[in-house]
Amino acid sequence: MPSATALAKTTWMELKLFAREPAAAFFTLVLPVLLLVLNGSTNTNQPSAELGGAGTIDVLVPGYIALVIATLGLTNLPTVLATYRERGVLRRLQATPIQPATILIAQLLVQALVATIGLAVLVALGTTLFELRAPAAPAAVIGAYVVSVLGFTAFGFVLAAVLPTARTTSAVSFALYLPMIFLSGATWPREVLPQWAQRVGDALPLTYAVDAIKEPWIAGTSHVAALGLLLAMVVAGTTVSSRLFRWA
């Protein structure tokens, strides 16, 4: 079946192209690992009453996993797609038998694969070097992780579909990304932020990805409201971006 081969080949090619962009790989994977190493070297993972019995590392790692997902979905994906469209890479693909869905699913798979590499590295380093505790409810953590990847990929597809040029796409993406990673608990716990900043964080989708991954990890319960919001992002984002997909 040619379309399965086409999907596999396209995914593999896009993964290789991602690996050939050092800046993208740095922001996506190295930054969260650096944050973990710096914070892990200055903090112990002693259980703390303030953090509900969890240690600092236990609280930070789910946030860093969400950080990887946000970097991929908000900065990487829209920039890649907008550049492909602006330069005519998509126009050339339009003249082949490949379907738009194949291109988009390949991008989703790249997001999922790179995010999983990030997750694996963070968990491996956290466990071996900084006494990261295993998730209380691993299946729920994985479920929340998958929904978060899908939600932010859909967000990225919408940005790529809605914004007119590659330049505006990267500008808007970064304008959304920067406040989001600092106010959502993805880089440090929201509890250290002033009240107003926590209020702003309540309106940011990344906050819900952090919460959805963190709660089952630490407390063993699912954050139903956060999961609901992320699922809504998946449905809305997929609907909007598939309607608005443009080859050129």
Added chain:
Amino acid sequence: MDPIVSAQGLSKRYGAVHAVRDVSLDVGRGEVFGIVGPNGAGKTTAVEIMQGLRTPDAGTVRLLGLDPQRDGVAVRQRVGTQLQQAVLPDRIKVGEALDLYASYYDHPADSEALLADWDLTDKRGAAFESLSGGQRQRLFIALALIGTPEIVFLDELTTGLDPRARRATWDHIRAVRARGVTVVLVTHFMDEAEALCDRIAVVDGGRTAALDTPAHLTRRAGGAQRVRFSAPYGFTPDWLSATDGVERVGRTGDDVVVTGTGPLLARVATTLAAHGATPDDLTVERTSLEDAFLALTGPAQRDR
């Protein structure tokens, strides 16, 4: 035989710009068919409509007997293309691009053989961004052929190439045709159209202004010929103007230019010899396809 491409009354408007007004043409199987016209004439839009990449406001297209809009995937399995405004990702390698595109087709060609055919074997591991203009064009032709198409559309293939690379590309196009592939060639170079094409559609102001073989188009542009020879200043004798078939005698620089019809060269030579004038650089200039093109297109031919 049914035409492999049939376009009737194509029209496409972008806001205030009426890019294509009325383009109609049929391409026969096995032809090299040229679409020529000035910049902005609507050539690219017209061929993109024919391939189903853009939707026309009016008109119909049959490509391989199918509707490229409705049967898009089936059509694109059998059509190869090189687009004017299209690239590959900077860091994709030549071999990777061919393998990737091969996976999109039901009957892919052998990518190793294509690399060899288009002199890219040495460049298999080179990134797209590192290729020269000529190498990119060869890669685009190879990609156009990767699905073993029955027809290929080549849009401004040689624009931006140096003369040697252009001539090499012409040989490549002849090689494509020799495989039995129909070629639709969009160009604004008249020498290219004349050298390669069996038939030519002249598109101007969004319309098909003429459609014929290069020889017929040239002939139709006017039967007038020019005979040219060098002569001292002031040499415009009455007996030359009075010669049969001569319409006009003029000068450009050191040369006398005699315009007329019929066996002009023989008559002018005979008259000159009879008056004791025997210039050693007597030449006849035929109307070129470029003259025909200029006669068929341009502001006077447009109504916008």
